[in-house]
Every structure is written in structure tokens, then in C-alpha cells.
């Protein structure tokens with residue numbers, strides 16, 4: 001079997017459990033790419049940004065594409081906070097690219113929750129002014 005994250009071939013001991021389901025990622029990647037929810041709190045005018053992310057390390061495009069399945073963690077958190085009037089933003093590389101342009105518009109609304117798969121240093125955006 002070829003791991004979908006590191007592209008290396010791997011073998012697992014034969015087992016009846018693999019008759020109907022083949023593992024897509026190797027044991028090393030299973031361990032190294034466990035989602036680990038972390039939160040950073042950033043003060044802004046009139047509130048805070050709760051920034052949640054799952055991976056601190058840089059991910060390749062291939063890894064991001066595969067690991068996006070863990071975004072369901074964020075969707076469950078959104079469901080729990082369904083009735084709050086927080087602004088929720090799920091950022092990806094495209095949205096991050098022009099974050100400086102729209103940040104001032106959004107962050108004047110109050111508390112904001114940002115989700116992203118991979119950690120991005122948001123300190124370059126001046127949220128206080």
C-alpha cells in the first residue's frame with residue numbers, strides 16, 4: 001500500500017480487518033498527522049479573535065488536501081456555537097492571501113472565531129487601530 005501523505009510504500013500484517021478496508025496512510029503518518037486542536041486568542045477592537053487550528057507544521061498541498069477531512073472538527077464546533085452571534089471564518093490559503101484587505105471590515109463586528117487547518121501567523125495583520 002502507498003501512503004497518501006508521505007507517498008512511501010508500507011506493509012501491515014495481514015488481518016481480517018483489512019478485507020474490507022485498506023488503510024490509506026502509514027502508521028508513522030497516522031501518528032505524525034493526528035489532529036491536535038489548538039487555540040490562540042488575539043485581542044481586537046471591541047472583542048477577541050479565537051483562532052483555532054489543527055496543525056502547527058507546514059503542510060504540502062497534497063497533505064492539506066487529504067487532511068481537510070479533519071475540518072469536521074470545526075464544523076462540530078460551529079454546530080455547538082450555532083446560536084451565538086459570533087462571526088465565524090474558515091480560512092484557507094486563498095483567503096489568507098488578501099486577509100489584510102478585508103480584516104478591518106470583519107473585525108469591527110465584535111468577537112470573531114477563525115478556523116484553519118494549518119497554523120498561520122496572523123500577527124502581521126494590525127487588528128488594533
Ligand SMILES: [Zn+2]
Nearest residue numbers: 003006026029
Ligand atoms: Zn506515510
